[in-house]
Amino acid sequence: MQSDASWKELDLGDVIELKRGYDLPKGKRSVGVVPIVSSSGISDFHSEAMVKGPGVVTGRYGTIGQVFYIDSDFWPLNTTLYVRDFKGSDPRFISYFLRTLDFQAYSDKGAVPGVNRNHLHRAKVRVPALPVQKAIARVLDTLDSKIGLNRRINQTLEAMAQAIFKSWFVDFDPVKAKITAIEQGEAPLRAAMRAISGKTDAELDQMPREHHDQLASTAALFPDAMEESELGDIPKGWTHGVLGDVCSFTAGSAFKPEHQGSTEGDYPFIKVSDMNLAGNEVFIQSANNYVSKAQQSEMKAKLHPLGATVFAKIGVALISNRRRLLTTPTIIDNNLMSASPVEGKSGAYFLHSMLSTIDFNTLVSGTALPYLNVSDLKKIPIVRPPHDVGCAFERKASSIFSMMQALAEQSSTLADTRDNLLPKLLSGEVDLSETPEG
Template sequence: MGSDWTTLGEYIKVQGGFAYKSQDFLESSPNKVLKIKNVRFGAVDYSETAYISDDLALETSSWSTREGDILISMTGSGPNAPQSLVGRVARVWKDEPKAWINQRVGRVLFKEQNNIHPDFVYYLLTQQSSQEFLVSNSSGSANQANISAKTIERVPCPRIGYQASKKVSEILTSLDETIILNKKINQTLEQMAQAMFKSWFVDFDPIFDNLLEKHNNNLEKASAYLTAKGALDLIPKLQKRHTIQQTSNYKPLPDHIKKEFPNDFQHHEDMGWIPDEWQDKKVRDLLELKYGKGLKKSERIEGHYPVYGSGGINGYHNSYLVEGPGVIVGRKGTVGTVFWESKSFFPIDTTFYVVPRKNIPLQFCYYLLKGLGLDTMNTDAAVPGLNRENALSLSCLIPKEQLLSRFDKMIFSYKNMGAILIQQNKSLESIKERLLPKLIGGKIDLREEKRK
């Protein structure tokens, strides 16, 4: 590797996505269609895709993705809106779903096999100098910039052999794979936290366990007890829980946690059968929803603190409004979204932020709000909106403070592990950012020294 440079067009060509029509899209199907918004920095976002029929998927199979594909957004914004920048590059990683690319999503195709390693091209396109080249050579406006296949093919590229490009790719891929693994572990931790909240405070699994134990784990006796109380609607849930207890993966709670749950249910006039000693409350009894503050788009470009709109992070600012950790709720636009932010942040005026009441853990508020269906509570016709009073008037069940505290400590351990992984990823990203231009530009000699 040296200073001999050419352009990517020597090695690749760019295939444009298929021009699906609006009437082609379905509400759901197994066949996901990727639009430019799904091409994120380094990875594909499959959360909000379009869908097509099986017949159309088969007809347009030449536009279906495979592991290792390099995708690029050919329409986007200029540098004033970095999150939607034109020329974003994503890689289809291992075990990702098959999808189909829509128009204005480009895919890199290689002119010859084993001429240059595909991952080298991916990392070349992601480095800052290549991103700047694509933005500066785009056409259109700052709000809708466009690049062509020819523009992508004109990106400067070193002349490099396959083996040398493979060595560079292996170093960078190993960093990325660790980053992806950490993200997956973090997702698993969050799923565990959500599952715990649902099990404890929605399905009441520990209470059914205690009720069965009170009757010597005899399903017939426990069912007869509920029948005598008139709690007939609890019997199917009791039977389901008893069945789960018979499976090999059932793990009972430790005694010191189990004893913090009641072993029976009481009847509530409005809510039906609820756990003994738990209280019927309104959301307002647990927390306040405070309004975010207006912030111009031009003020969301630089800074250390994430700026939250109703759709999530939409920029960064040099000061914060709320000291973290915190919970953000979508108020206008994307209604009822609920976000957790571990550090200090700036919620704008399309959001609420949560202030818990005394002795109510913030993490309990977060999972409670996520399960209340706030996203279905749009009250404005023209602009989607969440009415604060309607949200605060929703009913909820609250256990004793000791159990809330126990839940908070257990979830904190998950969050703490996740924070460590996030910090590790930041370090890995920093290392990759420093290495990337040096490796691509051949400034690090990767040749093995000959043994004497």
């Protein structure tokens, strides 16, 4: 336990000053690089900043309890509270410290919860001296920095997978490369190999024989001609259809408050907010709530299978177009929906990649509360490749998604470590008072 001399009992208002964020109607927003921070995080970017960074923001109305640290200048919306004055405290430490506050205790408990900053200012807190604050922040920030690096790597890997999908199944690059090669009197197979791999002829010649032959086998799967269809020109021998041909859609289940709160159980029960957890950027690795098999049976909640892609089906969460892959049988709440591949017609990675190319915002019904209609989803026109081409993509994508999942698992473990360490550091149970700076 750290010595009491380095810690003080204060009102939160003696440590920091919170202030309500600012209005910024959508009609007055201009595209820029300044983060717009809402009660649920960075929601958009604007050309002007209202507050100098670094900053700390939390929800004032709607989503409360989440805390966001912003490195750069930013614009906090009026649904938030931001720290206007750190009063000599370390901003990064404050971002971690506020996560330990019970915001619900200062909520008005209305249908849409809200927090009064004056009530928060009166909260009794215990904080260390600045050197200890900085030491605590360094330890926790090291974990968050690695989580952030993993997230950026996974964004790059996911972009790679999407680029391959688009090249094969939207732009038909291997097919068009063969057509052009034939017109120019060149070898069509070689041209398709270049289109698929991005390599020059010299680089293809230097490939290990096994990899060269695998690439040639993949290239051979693509035809060397296009043909007309209802969807325009598509590769010869491919078919057109609708999304409902290759997947089945399943709605989520009601998640009553009395079933929430357990961090252990047989099945994760995820909500839209779980998509924001560290490690859940592509795969659902963890959840805030779990239920037992007995509870799942009692609730008659549907299990959504491993390999299904989940996404928001109602409300403002639709705007972000987020897709997540399930890594275990999972229950999802009724603001979510899943799409599961039909065996023999689609693989999990093919379906996830296809869904990621579709802007669901173009399909929403309702104005006050936008929602997705399953019948509209099923009717989305698609181009269907032959089974062997789809399998070739699944094999190629599998190595990329496996790397993403390994990094996601690591991030989830790091987040657990951080969250378990956080209360110990902020209570003084773990002593950092003698930790040197730097």
